[in-house]
Amino acid sequence: MKVVSVEISPELRGEKKECLVVVREYEEKKDKVAVEEIERRCEIGQRGKPTLVTDLMGDPACRVRHFPSHIVLVAEYGEEKEIVGVIRGCVKTVTRGASGSGYVKLGYLLGLRVSPTHRRLNIGTKLVNKLEEWCKQNRVEFSYMATDYTNEPSVNLFTKKCSYIKFRTLAMLIQPIHAHHKSIHSSVSIIRLPNILAESVYRQVFMNSEFFPKDIDLILSSKLNLGTYMAVPKKVLPKWDLRANILPPNYAILSVWNTKEVFKLQVKGVSPLAYAWCMGSRLVDGWIPWLRLPSFPDVFRKFGLYFLFGLHMEGRNGRSLMKSLCAFAHNMGRDDGECGALVAEVGPRDPVQEAIPHWRKFSWADLWCIKNLKDEMDDPDEKSSLSDWMKSRSSSSVIFVDPRDF
Structure with missing residues (x-):
C-alpha cells in the first residue's frame, strides 16, 4: 500500500x-x-x-x-x-x-x-x-x-x-435514440475507414486544434472505438482513391466510442405521469415510425451512450453529410438495444455544432x-x-x- x-x-x-x-x-x-x-x-x-x-x-x-x-x-x-x-x-x-x-x-x-x-x-x-x-x-x-x-x-x-x-x-449535445431508424439520403455513401487511414486523416485535420492527443492511434485501436466513418457524395467515389491519402473536397468524418462498456446510466424518481408519457411515446413511435414522433428512450432501466468524437466536415455539402453520419450513428445505437443516446462535445465556435442533431433541453454547457x-x-x-x-x-x-x- x-x-x-x-x-x-x-x-x-x-x-x-x-x-x-x-x-x-x-x-x-x-x-x-x-x-x-x-x-x-x-x-x-x-x-x-x-x-x-x-x-x-x-x-x-x-x-x-x-x-x-x-x-x-x-x-x-x-x-x-x-x-x-x-x-x-x-x-x-x-x-x-x-x-x-x-x-x-x-x-x-x-x-x-x-x-x-x-x-x-x-x-x-x-x-x-x-x-x-x-x-x-x-x-x-x-x-x-x-x-x-x-x-x-x-x-x-x-x-x-x-x-x-x-x-x-464547450457545448455538450445530447440526442436520444428513437425507436425507428433514421433515413440516409441515397446520394450519400458512408465508408468505414481503416484505423491507419483514420489516424492519418485526423492528424491532418486536427493538428492545429486544441487538445488533440498525441496517442490518437491508441484511441482508434481501442476495443471501445466502434469505428471511424466518412460520408462523401456517392458520385465522388469513382474519382477518389482512399490510398492516395488525399481528402475529397466534400466530406464529413466522425468516430463512435462505446461508453456503455465503461459505465451505464439510469433515471430514477420520476412521477408515474412522466413515466407513462415517456413509455407511451416510444410505443407509438415504434408502431407508426413514419410520423417521426419525438419519442423518448427507455431511460428507466440501465442504458449506455455512444460518444461521437473527431467530428469534422468540409465543403459545401459538409453539413448535410455530417447529419447523415449522425443518422448512421443513431441507427448503430438503435440496433445495439442498450444505447439510450448519442453524445457529442464541441467548441462553441466549431462550425460542426450546427450540423449535430440534439435536444436543447437535454444539452448543456461544459466548463x-x-x-x-x-x-x-x-x-x-x-x-x-x-x-x-x-x-x-x-x-x-x-x-x-x-x-x-x-
Whole structure:
C-alpha cells in the first residue's frame, strides 16, 4: 500500500477534535465496495425530483484505465479508516492550437466524490492537492478538469480553493435514440475507414486544434472505438482513391466510442405521469415510425451512450453529410438495444455544432478549468508561451474532445 499523505482535519460535525485524514492510492480488493458506496450516495438527488444514477460496471477505476498513465486516490477518515472521498487522474500529451508549438503534457482530474456526511472538511481540496503532486511527479505542465457550468460547488472548489481558472466552455449535445431508424439520403455513401487511414486523416485535420492527443492511434485501436466513418457524395467515389491519402473536397468524418462498456446510466424518481408519457411515446413511435414522433428512450432501466468524437466536415455539402453520419450513428445505437443516446462535445465556435442533431433541453454547457503546475522552467520563453495559452482565447475554433475523458 502506498500512502500519499497524512493530514489533520480541524472539526467533524461541530465537534472540536483532531481527526486523521489519509489520502492514499486506491486498492481494488480493499476499497472497491466502499468507493462504490460513495458513488451511490453522491448520486442521491433532491426529494421528488428525477435522479441520474451512474453504474461504473463494478470497477471504480474504469474511467481512467484506458490512459497509459493513470491513478485513483481515496481519502480515509478517522481511526476507523472510513473511506470518505475518491478522485481519479490521468496524464496525456495534446496540442495547444495554431498559436502553440508542439505538444503540452496535461493532467486530467475527474470523478471527484466526497461523502455527503463528510463535506466542508477540506477533503476534496486534499484529494485535488495530492493528485496534483502525482501530476508534478509525472512532469505534467498543466492540470485541468471539466464540470457542468452550473455546478457551483465544483467550480468554486477548483477556482477559489485550488487556484484554477476558467479556460474553455464547450457545448455538450445530447440526442436520444428513437425507436425507428433514421433515413440516409441515397446520394450519400458512408465508408468505414481503416484505423491507419483514420489516424492519418485526423492528424491532418486536427493538428492545429486544441487538445488533440498525441496517442490518437491508441484511441482508434481501442476495443471501445466502434469505428471511424466518412460520408462523401456517392458520385465522388469513382474519382477518389482512399490510398492516395488525399481528402475529397466534400466530406464529413466522425468516430463512435462505446461508453456503455465503461459505465451505464439510469433515471430514477420520476412521477408515474412522466413515466407513462415517456413509455407511451416510444410505443407509438415504434408502431407508426413514419410520423417521426419525438419519442423518448427507455431511460428507466440501465442504458449506455455512444460518444461521437473527431467530428469534422468540409465543403459545401459538409453539413448535410455530417447529419447523415449522425443518422448512421443513431441507427448503430438503435440496433445495439442498450444505447439510450448519442453524445457529442464541441467548441462553441466549431462550425460542426450546427450540423449535430440534439435536444436543447437535454444539452448543456461544459466548463473546463485549468492550472499551471510548472512554476519554474529553464526556458523563460516557453514559460511565457504556456502562460499566454492559459490566459488567451482559443486560437482555433476546434477543440478535440478525447473520448476517454467522457
